[in-house]
Amino acid sequence: xxxxxxxxxxxxxxGLTQPELAEKAGVGLRFIRELxxxxxxxxxxKVNQVLNLFGYEMGPLKSDQKTANxxxxxxx
Amino acid sequence: xxxxxxxxxxxxxxGLTQPELAEKAGVGLRFIRELxxxxxxxxxxKVNQVLNLFGYEMGPLKSDQKTANxxxxxxx
DNA sequence: ATTATTTATACCATATAGGGTATAATACTT
DNA sequence: AAGTATTATACCCTATATGGTATAAATAAT
Numbered sequence: 651x652x653x654x655x656x657x658x659x660x661x662x663x664x665g666l667t668q669p670e671l672a673e674k675a676g677v678g679l680r681f682i683r684e685l686x687x688x689x690x691x692x693x694x695x696k697v698n699q700v701l702n703l704f705g706y707e708m709g710p711l712k713s714d715q716k717t718a719n720x721x722x723x724x725x726x
Numbered sequence: 727x728x729x730x731x732x733x734x735x736x737x738x739x740x741g742l743t744q745p746e747l748a749e750k751a752g753v754g755l756r757f758i759r760e761l762x763x764x765x766x767x768x769x770x771x772k773v774n775q776v777l778n779l780f781g782y783e784m785g786p787l788k789s790d791q792k793t794a795n796x797x798x799x800x801x802x
Numbered sequence: 803a804t805t806a807t808t809t810a811t812a813c814c815a816t817a818t819a820g821g822g823t824a825t826a827a828t829a830c831t832t
Numbered sequence: 833a834a835g836t837a838t839t840a841t842a843c844c845c846t847a848t849a850t851g852g853t854a855t856a857a858a859t860a861a862t
Contacts, residue, residue, distance in 0.1 A: 677850085677851090678850060678851040678852070679851085679852085680849090680850060680851060680852075681849085681850060681851080684849085684850085689849090691848080691849070692849080692850095693849065693850080696849090696850080
């Protein structure tokens with residue numbers, strides 16, 4: 651799971667449109683779009699502004715780690 | 727544990743200086759410094775360039791989660 | 803099929819992140 | 833203490849991320 655799909659997930663679960671999410675997070679609509687399209691050169695603080703809405707924040711993870719989707723479709 | 731101290735940790739354990747880390751990561755020295763000083767408006771891809779050296783990458787974490795420091799001074 | 807809603811693409815403008823470098827301050831070593 | 837290595841601060845410059853807006857494409861609803 652990468653960041654972009656993580657956000658899309660959270661957003662659709664919350665039933666928000668991109669404009670709504672942008673507004674609630676206090677970022678531009680453009681930003682939300684680039685975020686959901688996997689742009690890598692985003693500013694960390696802006697990403698966090700969005701994640702905070704869902705109770706998340708960016709942090710260092712071991713490179714292989716299967717992200718934050720606890721007890722769900724676990725391989726073993 | 728926040729990102730800046732995480733990096734400082736990893737760096738000192740690796741016995742690298744800031745210039746050495748900058749060079750190995752392919753980022754400017756300035757960047758390493760701002761990173762270690764907790765600047766929040768960093769670019770995600772650059773942060774990842776550095777983290778990759780240590781086998782980490784940025785990803786969404788639940789906001790309270792105690793980061794990546796597995797089995798160490800665990801509360802319970 | 804039409805219309806309405808949502809998302810994607812393309813452009814312009816501005817603020818600023820990042821590189822570089824030079825100097826200052828701190829931390830080690832002897 | 834003096835000298836060396838490391839880190840911090842301050843400046844200039846360029847590239848670019850972000851916001852805004854306008855249009856196009858896609859999706860959903862009727």
